[in-house]
Amino acid sequence: MRLHPKVTIKLLITDKHENIVEQHIDVAFRAGDSLADSNLIARSYEELHIGYYASPKYLEKYGTPEKPEDLNHHIMAGFRTPDGDVEHVIPIGSNDSFLQTPPRITVNNITIMHSIAHNGEAIAVLVDETVEQEVADGSLVRLFKNTPPHKAYIWVVYSSRHRLNAVTRTFLDFLFEKREEGVSLKD
Helix, strand or coil: CCCCCCCCCCCCCCCCCCCCCCCCCCCEEEEECCCCCCCCEEEEEEEEEEEEEECHHHHHHHCCCCCHHHHHHCCEEEEECCCCCECCEEECCCCCCEEECCCCEEECCHHHHHHHHHCCCCEEEEEHHHCHHHHHHCCCEECCCCCCCEEEEEEEEECCHHHCCHHHHHHHHHHHHHHHCCCCCCC
16 A cells, blocks of 8 residues: 555455456455366465364363364364355365365354364364464464375466456556565465
């Protein structure tokens, strides 16, 4: 904003995959392993690492799962996608290994998912980079430390390069310059 004082930003936060062309959205950030084919341009911006987290309170009450398969005997928090599907197939380690475990608690908001784990209600699948402080202070415990984290990505999505206005093009250039400098979206 300091560099471009005439630019205005409208920030919309939603779990839905909006049609960015119909909704007149210039740039969207989407998370996932990959994105469905579309007429949009999707550029990988940041790699995320996914892990399994529980609070010491939960682990004291229900015990600590020793291996991923033990999650079938624990209370899992699951995520309900915007289209109504409940994710019950969760990644284990590498991107080729998955475990099917039906959640006992289902939410449609990652902040609530985080709170459920933090408050000791269930084990949750969370992004490692978003819980570093809680792991450091001991309020969350990463499970299966010997299992490498699952990888997902943040994608920058926009319409055709040919239809970008100067402001959007400048924003994208700025964004990717910052990425090259090592600036993360969480910064």
